[in-house]
Amino acid sequence: MKELLKFITCGSVDDGKSTLIGHMLYDSKLIFADQERALELESKVGSTDGALDYSLLLDGLMAEREQGITIDVAYRYFTTSKRSFIVADTPGHEEYTRNMAVGASFADAAVILLDATKGVLVQTRRHTRICSLMGIQDFIFIVNKMDLAEYQESVFLSIEKELKQFIEIFPHNTMTVIPVSATVGDNITKASEKMPWYQGLPLLSYLEELELNRSGKEEDFILPVQRVSRPNHTFRGFQGQVEEGSLRLGEEITVYPSGEHAKVARLLAAGADTEEIVKGQPVTICLDKEIDCSRGCVITKHQVPELENMFQVTMLWMDDAPLVEGKEYICKLGTKRIPARIVKIEYKIDVNSGEQVSAERVMKNEIIVCTLLTTEKIVFRQFSENKALGGLILIDRITNMTSACGVVERAIKHLDNLSWQVTDITKELRERQLGQKAATLWFTGLSGSGKSTLANALEIKLTEMGKHTMLLDGDNIRLGLNRDLGFSEEERRENIRRIAEVAKLMNEAGLIVLTAFISPFAEDREMARSIIGDDFVEIYISTPVEECERRDVKGLYKRARTGELQDFTGISSPYEVPVHPDILLDTSHDTVERSVSCLLKELKEFL
Amino acid sequence: MKTLSHLDKLEAEAIYIIREVAAECEKPVMLYSIGKDSSVMLHLALKAFYPEMPPFPFLHIDTTWKFKEMTQFRDRKAKELGINMLVYTNEEGVKAGINPFDHGASYTDIMKTQALKQALNHYGFTAAFGGGRRDEEKSRAKERIFSFRNAEHAWDPKNQRPEMWKLYNTQINKGESIRVFPLSNWTENDIWQYILRENIDIVPLYFAKVRPVVYRDGNIIMVDDDRMRLFPGEEIQMKKVRFRTLGCYPLTGGIESDADTLEAIVEETLGAVNSERTSRVIDHEATGSMERRKREGYF
Numbered sequence: 001m002k003e004l005l006k007f008i009t010c011g012s013v014d015d016g017k018s019t020l021i022g023h024m025l026y027d028s029k030l031i032f033a034d035q036e037r038a039l040e041l042e043s044k045v046g047s048t049d050g051a052l053d054y055s056l057l058l059d060g061l062m063a064e065r066e067q068g069i070t071i072d073v074a075y076r077y078f079t080t081s082k083r084s085f086i087v088a089d090t091p092g093h094e095e096y097t098r099n100m101a102v103g104a105s106f107a108d109a110a111v112i113l114l115d116a117t118k119g120v121l122v123q124t125r126r127h128t129r130i131c132s133l134m135g136i137q138d139f140i141f142i143v144n145k146m147d148l149a150e151y152q153e154s155v156f157l158s159i160e161k162e163l164k165q166f167i168e169i170f171p172h173n174t175m176t177v178i179p180v181s182a183t184v185g186d187n188i189t190k191a192s193e194k195m196p197w198y199q200g201l202p203l204l205s206y207l208e209e210l211e212l213n214r215s216g217k218e219e220d221f222i223l224p225v226q227r228v229s230r231p232n233h234t235f236r237g238f239q240g241q242v243e244e245g246s247l248r249l250g251e252e253i254t255v256y257p258s259g260e261h262a263k264v265a266r267l268l269a270a271g272a273d274t275e276e277i278v279k280g281q282p283v284t285i286c287l288d289k290e291i292d293c294s295r296g297c298v299i300t301k302h303q304v305p306e307l308e309n310m311f312q313v314t315m316l317w318m319d320d321a322p323l324v325e326g327k328e329y330i331c332k333l334g335t336k337r338i339p340a341r342i343v344k345i346e347y348k349i350d351v352n353s354g355e356q357v358s359a360e361r362v363m364k365n366e367i368i369v370c371t372l373l374t375t376e377k378i379v380f381r382q383f384s385e386n387k388a389l390g391g392l393i394l395i396d397r398i399t400n401m402t403s404a405c406g407v408v409e410r411a412i413k414h415l416d417n418l419s420w421q422v423t424d425i426t427k428e429l430r431e432r433q434l435g436q437k438a439a440t441l442w443f444t445g446l447s448g449s450g451k452s453t454l455a456n457a458l459e460i461k462l463t464e465m466g467k468h469t470m471l472l473d474g475d476n477i478r479l480g481l482n483r484d485l486g487f488s489e490e491e492r493r494e495n496i497r498r499i500a501e502v503a504k505l506m507n508e509a510g511l512i513v514l515t516a517f518i519s520p521f522a523e524d525r526e527m528a529r530s531i532i533g534d535d536f537v538e539i540y541i542s543t544p545v546e547e548c549e550r551r552d553v554k555g556l557y558k559r560a561r562t563g564e565l566q567d568f569t570g571i572s573s574p575y576e577v578p579v580h581p582d583i584l585l586d587t588s589h590d591t592v593e594r595s596v597s598c599l600l601k602e603l604k605e606f607l
Numbered sequence: 608m609k610t611l612s613h614l615d616k617l618e619a620e621a622i623y624i625i626r627e628v629a630a631e632c633e634k635p636v637m638l639y640s641i642g643k644d645s646s647v648m649l650h651l652a653l654k655a656f657y658p659e660m661p662p663f664p665f666l667h668i669d670t671t672w673k674f675k676e677m678t679q680f681r682d683r684k685a686k687e688l689g690i691n692m693l694v695y696t697n698e699e700g701v702k703a704g705i706n707p708f709d710h711g712a713s714y715t716d717i718m719k720t721q722a723l724k725q726a727l728n729h730y731g732f733t734a735a736f737g738g739g740r741r742d743e744e745k746s747r748a749k750e751r752i753f754s755f756r757n758a759e760h761a762w763d764p765k766n767q768r769p770e771m772w773k774l775y776n777t778q779i780n781k782g783e784s785i786r787v788f789p790l791s792n793w794t795e796n797d798i799w800q801y802i803l804r805e806n807i808d809i810v811p812l813y814f815a816k817v818r819p820v821v822y823r824d825g826n827i828i829m830v831d832d833d834r835m836r837l838f839p840g841e842e843i844q845m846k847k848v849r850f851r852t853l854g855c856y857p858l859t860g861g862i863e864s865d866a867d868t869l870e871a872i873v874e875e876t877l878g879a880v881n882s883e884r885t886s887r888v889i890d891h892e893a894t895g896s897m898e899r900r901k902r903e904g905y906f
Binding site: 001002003004072073074075076077079083084086098099101102105106134135212226227229230231235237239240241246268270271272278280281282284295318330332333335337387388391392393395400401402405 | 609610611612613615616617618619622623626627629630631653654655656657658659660741742748749751764767768769770771772773774776778779780791792794796797
């Protein structure tokens with residue numbers, strides 16, 4: 001019976017990863033003949049001396065072949081007499097860190113390449129850090145290009161020493177270091193004759209011998225419920241994959257979060273009846289009585305699992321859009337999907353140096369430690385104890401992007417009263433009582449474009465129609481709630497953030513909110529949209545700057561032209577035109593009345 | 608404690624994926640091409656839900672040029688198992704007389720790619736399981752298990768969603784759909800070993816038998832019916848052949864073989880010197896042809 005080992009290969013751009021794997025497959029005569037023929041042909045095109053370029057076996061996508069880099073994970077498969085292997089070959093560039101993390105989350109072991117002539121680089125540290133974060137325990141460092149270092153033991157030893165010091169910060173990990181030449185083929189599948197001083201195994205033998213399924217302590221039984229099977233009235237089975245331990249017929253189980261008990265009446269593993277199920281198997285469990293159990297619940301045997309709704313999480317941000325504190329995402333943990341927010345960013349971890357740095361903005365490929373709050377208590381484990389109940393992803397509700405992945409470090413007990421209260425009277429109830437649908441009509445456009453005039457006229461109209469509204473005016477807000485804010489970039493952002501939060505609260509109360517702010521930056525409007533959510537309606541008043549300046553109701557354009565006013569939107573500061581506004585309106589040629597009736601027509605689908 | 612073999616692990620992964628789609632996706636369908644990979648996928652779907660039947664229908668895109676033995680097998684299996692088997696053909700293509708002899712690459716586009724898009728739109732499926740494997744072709748080697756398609760069914764290889772651990776993100780917007788490949792991590796050898804282990808019923812064309820064939824451009828093409836056009840100088844020969852992959856008979860090359868039992872096929876495959884897609888004629892057009900077609904919506 002052959003076992004399966006999944007491993008990842010990483011290293012920086014020209015450390016020769018693809019060459020290493022290509023060579024491993026080639027040497028083991030594992031390449032099918034026609035691919036080999038194709039390789040020879042393609043390689044002749046790509047190199048001058050007609051030598052084989054093993055990396056061409058692996059770089060799959062056309063764009064990559066043209067650029068000569070590997071932007072996404074490529075999976076390769078091979079079998080030896082001892083084991084089956086799946087290799088996730090991952091990109092080295094910092095820009096593609098998230099693709100590397102995809103490969104790492106899939107793997108049991110990491111093969112990390114270094115260039116013997118360059119030693120331990122920041123990339124080496126970054127890759128090790130990400131592999132460790134994703135839960136890999138076994139590290140195999142390959143000191144490649146030993147041929148270029150004239151196979152000197154001293155070169156190898158100094159790199160090995162540095163690696164050993166570095167790895168001490170990852171207490172859960174094991175490591176080995178192997179000197180290799182991927183282009184020549186030293187210590188890949190067979191021991192190198194040029195490095196007799198190396199006593200260890202060549203890479204492939206090491207991968208064949210690596211111990212799998214190490215588990216020291218007695219394991220409890222854990223099954224996150226994937227699906228309830230109920231084909232008819234007589235059968236009710238809970239489907240899922242066993243994540244820990246084993247379970248036998250007749251044993252008693254407990255379901256969480258309900259805490260109800262029952263006995264196992266029938267067990268199926270991969271569709272066949274059985275007396276015992278074990279870790280890794282896809283199973284169906286039938287119980288001796290009806291209990292409250294659905295997708296997202298967890299079945300266990302003895303241990304009472306922790307239930308919590310606030311966690312410290314180490315997270316890799318993967319979205320092109322920056323993280324928004326307080327925004328609601330969908331969190332998936334195990335088989336549970338639940339709304340969640342990042343309520344506090346503790347700090348950023350410099351992906352290269354490992355240092356903690358303060359985090360104002362969190363961008364793609366950055367690692368942070370933060371506090372995550374879910375809308376209800378869920379079953380979880382520390383990631384280092386159980387990957388299945390400790391790993392999570394966050395999904396953006398609007399773009400559906402997998403914005404982040406994270407690992408639970410610990411639960412945070414409720415010290416600071418940050419719990420998210422679920423109230424009995426919901427927004428839907430309030431809306432029903434008011435007989436309307438809540439919305440935030442976010443007017444944006446240049447000064448003098450007609451935002452305030454229109455918002456005011458529209459509110460009058462809506463009120464006449466019996467709607468309940470609230471108009472948020474820039475000056476009024478700045479005189480009260482935002483009295484402490486000035487006009488620096490940071491304060492301007494904060495101004496918009498608070499307005500969005502206020503609008504959201506009013507939407508929760510069932511009100512239709514109208515706001516009229518220039519809000520010239522797409523990023524700020526995007527932030528408002530993400531805070532307010534589905535109720536956000538972006539109305540772009542597209543009156544051209546020439547017309548606005550002609551109107552110049554408050555005389556501001558004149559002052560901006562003379563330089564008296566700095567950073568004036570449209571004159572000396574940019575206005576970023578909304579790309580896909582929900583509603584677009586030019587007031588140049590229409591009366592206020594006609595513009596309002598035009599708006600009302602467009603608003604039908606939102607109100 | 609008992610540990611799982613590599614086939615057990617691959618089986619567990621596939622079943623997890625299939626159940627995840629059934630639990631989270633609005634309207635899934637399993638594409639069924641009648642080939643060995645589809646047979647394995649069907650078998651896994653049955654195992655995943657037993658004793659319940661798979662909670663989704665199966666869909667076969669019929670180009671009208673499949674081997675007769677394939678369609679017979681399809682109808683027999685559907686009846687035997689009691690599964691809901693939908694069959695869809697691009698009728699406009701049939702009316703226009705599109706065929707593999709005169710229309711080459713556009714035949715594949717119209718009768719397979721377009722037909723698949725039409726069928727998915729027609730039934731409103733939001734997720735479709737496919738039997739694709741990453742070891743088949745370079746561009747597949749980089750595709751995620753859950754692969755997203757826009758409203759035009761196109762794939763954007765540069766912008767794939769990260770897929771972490773087994774936390775699959777199944778969220779899509781209206782009009783978008785997902786292709787799901789539960790066999791992503793299986794190799795051809797795994798497929799055959801699993802068929803052997805589980806004794807899975809497969810189309811007889813996989814077994815060597817004396818069949819009427821012609822030799823064309825290095826491929827062995829079977830003369831399955833009288834629509835087959837012969838080029839000058841070609842003559843029909845009776846040869847003992849079998850097929851490693853199945854598709855439309857004029858586009859599917861066989862190999863000369865004596866392997867007429869599952870054991871013999873597995874033995875032959877384990878020692879195989881040609882990777883299986885060689886015998887699919889369309890892949891040879893240009894390097895990267897598979898990726899190009901997939902961007903356009905080919906499965």
